[in-house]
Amino acid sequence: MVRFFNVFVAVCLVATGSFLFAATFGEQFDVPTFGGDVGPALAPRIFLGVWILLSALVLIGEFRTAHEPSSQINFRQFLAVLFIAIGTGVGMTKIGFLLAAIPGLFMFCWTLQYRRIVPLLLISLIAPFSIWMLFTFGFELLLPNSPWFHRL
Amino acid sequence: MDQIFLAITQFATMQVLLAMVIGCVWGTVAGCLPGIGTVAALIVALPFTFGLSTETALALFLGIYVTSVYGGSISAILINTPGTPQSAATVLDGYPMAKAGNADLAIGWATLASFIGGVFSLVVLIVAAPLLASVSVAFGPAAIFAIIVFALTCIAWVSGTSPVKGLLGGMIGLWLTTVGPDDLTGYSRFDFGQPMLMGGIALIPVLIGLFALSEVFHRAAYYFIDKPNDVRNVGFRLPPLRDVKLRYPQLLRSSVIGTFIGILPGTGATAATFVSYSEVKRTSPRKENFGKGEPDGLIASEASNNAVTGGALVPTLALGIPGDGGTVVLLGVLTIKGLTPGFDLVNNNPHILTGAFLIILISNFLMFGLGVLGARIFGKILKMPEPVLMGMILLFSLIGAFVVRGNHADILICLIAGVCGVILRFANYPVAPIVIGMALGSTLEGKLRQGLISARGDTVEFLSEPIALFIFAVTAVLILGPPATRFLVGRKTGKL
Numbered sequence: 001m002v003r004f005f006n007v008f009v010a011v012c013l014v015a016t017g018s019f020l021f022a023a024t025f026g027e028q029f030d031v032p033t034f035g036g037d038v039g040p041a042l043a044p045r046i047f048l049g050v051w052i053l054l055s056a057l058v059l060i061g062e063f064r065t066a067h068e069p070s071s072q073i074n075f076r077q078f079l080a081v082l083f084i085a086i087g088t089g090v091g092m093t094k095i096g097f098l099l100a101a102i103p104g105l106f107m108f109c110w111t112l113q114y115r116r117i118v119p120l121l122l123i124s125l126i127a128p129f130s131i132w133m134l135f136t137f138g139f140e141l142l143l144p145n146s147p148w149f150h151r152l
Numbered sequence: 153m154d155q156i157f158l159a160i161t162q163f164a165t166m167q168v169l170l171a172m173v174i175g176c177v178w179g180t181v182a183g184c185l186p187g188i189g190t191v192a193a194l195i196v197a198l199p200f201t202f203g204l205s206t207e208t209a210l211a212l213f214l215g216i217y218v219t220s221v222y223g224g225s226i227s228a229i230l231i232n233t234p235g236t237p238q239s240a241a242t243v244l245d246g247y248p249m250a251k252a253g254n255a256d257l258a259i260g261w262a263t264l265a266s267f268i269g270g271v272f273s274l275v276v277l278i279v280a281a282p283l284l285a286s287v288s289v290a291f292g293p294a295a296i297f298a299i300i301v302f303a304l305t306c307i308a309w310v311s312g313t314s315p316v317k318g319l320l321g322g323m324i325g326l327w328l329t330t331v332g333p334d335d336l337t338g339y340s341r342f343d344f345g346q347p348m349l350m351g352g353i354a355l356i357p358v359l360i361g362l363f364a365l366s367e368v369f370h371r372a373a374y375y376f377i378d379k380p381n382d383v384r385n386v387g388f389r390l391p392p393l394r395d396v397k398l399r400y401p402q403l404l405r406s407s408v409i410g411t412f413i414g415i416l417p418g419t420g421a422t423a424a425t426f427v428s429y430s431e432v433k434r435t436s437p438r439k440e441n442f443g444k445g446e447p448d449g450l451i452a453s454e455a456s457n458n459a460v461t462g463g464a465l466v467p468t469l470a471l472g473i474p475g476d477g478g479t480v481v482l483l484g485v486l487t488i489k490g491l492t493p494g495f496d497l498v499n500n501n502p503h504i505l506t507g508a509f510l511i512i513l514i515s516n517f518l519m520f521g522l523g524v525l526g527a528r529i530f531g532k533i534l535k536m537p538e539p540v541l542m543g544m545i546l547l548f549s550l551i552g553a554f555v556v557r558g559n560h561a562d563i564l565i566c567l568i569a570g571v572c573g574v575i576l577r578f579a580n581y582p583v584a585p586i587v588i589g590m591a592l593g594s595t596l597e598g599k600l601r602q603g604l605i606s607a608r609g610d611t612v613e614f615l616s617e618p619i620a621l622f623i624f625a626v627t628a629v630l631i632l633g634p635p636a637t638r639f640l641v642g643r644k645t646g647k648l
Contacts, residue, residue: 038609093564131547
């Protein structure tokens with residue numbers, strides 16, 4: 001399982017590097033330079049060339065290395081936290097910081113098995129609200145706001 | 153002397169002092185809590201940079217940077233878990249001292265050693281940074297290009313278990329800087345028609361995603377409810393003066409090792425502590441007690457890991473080349489505040505540099521004071537529920553990504569970086585080289601193209617500048633040395 005995952009990541013890196021390297025030969029990079037052949041494709045081609053070479057070496061290495069069995073991963077909890085974090089982040093861009101952070105923080109802590117309901121409710125309400133107050137009125141930096149409630 | 157007075161007048165304000173105290177307290181607490189560490193502690197404070205003056209922001213961040221390494225020793229001593237990777241060697245003798253009922257004395261030694269290591273490295277920083285920055289004017293594009301290649305190689309070589317994976321990380325970071333408008337021609341690269349990529353990818357959201365968010369996800373994968381920590385004998389006891397006199401060679405040796413390893417890009421405090429620990433173990437007259445609660449072991453670890461803080465700032469402030477995640481964040485803060493490290497900082501803003509030195513000095517004293525007064529409180533802080541802490545890091549990470557440019561797209565970039573970061577961590581790729589590659593990518597590309605234009609496209613002429621040639625030779629030795637040694641040893645023993 002560990003070998004499969006590591007090989008998969010290495011294959012993805014080889015494929016991504018190759019795709020991006022091929023992209024440097026597209027129309028977007030076909031522009032006149034100021035002499036010395038230093039167009040916008042020069043550095044990306046060097047970086048991506050080395051990227052492909054190194055990822056190929058990693059891929060070969062993954063096949064040759066004996067992988068130790070992985071330690072116990074709480075996979076369901078990991079995925080849940082990942083989706084909550086993504087949901088909270090995307091939510092901030094759509095409904096504002098406060099409306100996304102309150103349920104986001106509550107669900108995050110709940111998923112990580114913090115089940116003391118009263119302190120959790122208080123923390124989930126007070127912490128995002130204090131942060132919002134501090135940034136909005138203290139530093140006068142507007143955090144992402146909701147489309148419905150002006151600054152909130 | 154004028155610079156010192158100017159720095160004092162600019163930095164001696166209530167806001168700066170308050171920011172320094174808050175930075176030192178947060179740095180120590182964050183270092184003390186296992187899993188947060190220096191970079192996450194700095195990232196949590198990042199959103200506040202935009203509301204603070206340059207002086208206040210520097211005080212906050214340098215306070216966190218200096219004290220977070222020390223904080224890691226407290227949990228290492230009290231609960232046998234290093235708060236930061238840099239304190240891993242502290243566990244070896246710190247915890248046995250605590251188990252033997254000397255937790256207060258162990259914290260006393262750790263505090264004293266950290267203080268001496270920190271101040272020693274500051275002296276080196278004060279001497280070396282302006283000197284190196286002045287010399288750097290003589291460096292042409294090829295030499296700067298060579299230094300960055302050398303730095304990236306060092307970083308890749310010492311981070312994680314596989315240098316190839318480290319180098320690959322560095323390349324990914326370098327490529328990320330080529331996304332968006334090209335500085336020379338203005339043409340957009342690798343945007344694939346996506347508006348969020350047309351302006352390029354900012355360093356801070358990627359840094360936050362790769363370090364802080366991926367750490368949160370990684371910990372969630374391995375988080376199980378633990379039994380309450382067994383924290384005992386918490387307090388502070390300063391070691392007797394005769395013991396300090398007896399062990400001063402170890403203190404000095406560890407401080408020197410930490411400072412000079414810190415100057416090398418990428419080596420960092422974790423490497424320094426283990427080098428220092430083994431060196432002090434080799435030379436100490438009490439070497440047979442190592443691992444059983446010997447203060448020399450604690451000194452070796454703590455003096456060296458705090459000495460790294462000053463050492464790592466030498467290339468960061470003098471050349472703008474960060475050595476690790478913590479110095480990348482500091483570099484980011486300087487850039488946000490419109491300061492360019494290197495010759496410009498030393499010559500055009502010398503009072504800022506002098507102010508930074510003063511802040512580091514005062515932060516070391518504050519760290520000592522926190523150790524004396526706060527040891528008992530830190531023991532209680534170690535009982536804070538981890539899910540709440542991780543949740544707060546998540547919120548501050550998302551805010552930090554947003555406030556850099558006030559751009560919603562940066563939150564999404566931060567999340568993508570977080571997901572990619574945790575996948576790479578699972579596959580044993582170090583993430584620090586990616587971020588350092590990103591921090592150096594634009595300069596590397598700029599110098600490469602500038603040098604080639606002035607050499608009329610002649611690559612040999614560009615690369616054969618004497619300083620560059622010397623640095624390239626050192627880099628080649630670094631890359632080819634270990635495989636060549638293995639090859640020769642294998643041939644000698646017939647195990648090829």
